[in-house]
Amino acid sequence: MKKSIIKSLQYTLNKSTDLxxxxxxxxxxxxxxxxxxxxxGSHIRHTLDFLNCILNSIENNNDIDLTLRNRDEAISKNKYKAIEEVDSIKNRLDNIKNIEDIVYVIDDCGTGKIGINYTLESILAQANSHTIHHFASISFILYQLNIDYEIKGFGYNATTPIPKRKGI
Structure with a gap:
């Protein structure tokens, strides 16, 4: 049960690869x-940078400073590099052992840097929601470009009632 957010996040990341x-x-x-x-590409890069920041920090026993993300522009320009990065992140998520650990997260929420205590589980849940939010932006871009794709529920939070969803 405790690893369910990891499986949810991997499921969400699979949608990146599908796209x-x-x-x-x-x-x-x-x-x-x-x-x-x-x-x-810029939205995919952003979501992967967010996840890499979390993973790099916990793998090195550091605070998670979301203002210091790598911002790897190569990912925004090369979809094959993005696919490789998605696969790497999914594999790294499998190595997480103590999902209940308290982690210190630094971010700028609009008024300068602040630090907040999270569980690792909760920052990963935030990363999952953050990724889905960017999928919605990606859906808007693709719609405007008249580009079709078929990925059930792409860009919708799982709690969005199916009758309220359009185009899936």
Missing amino acids: LTQIDSDSYINNTVGPFYSSV
């Missing part, structure tokens, strides 16, 4: 959709 195998490289890097002019 990346369905769209072409030009669609992955297309940043012509306003108002933010971001690409599918």
Whole structure:
């Protein structure tokens, strides 16, 4: 039961891979959709940077400082590198042993850096929701570009009632 968030996060990450195998490289890097002019690749990169920050920190017994993410731009430009990174993160998640551990998380929530105590389980749950949120942004971009894909529930939180969902 305690590893259920890891399985949920891996399930969510599988949707990244599903998407990346369905769209072409030009669609992955297309940043012509306003108002933010971001690409599918930039959203994937952002979610993977978030997860890598968490994993790198716990693997090195450090605080999790979300303001110090790596921001690997190669991932935003190369969907195959993104697929490799997704696979790496899924494997690293399997190595987590003490999901109930308290971790100190540093972030800037709009007024400067603050530190918050989390359980590792709760920061991973936040990462899962964060990834799904970015899937919704990705869905908007792909819709604007008239790019079709088929991934059940992509961009929707699991708690969204199915009758409220469109296009799945």
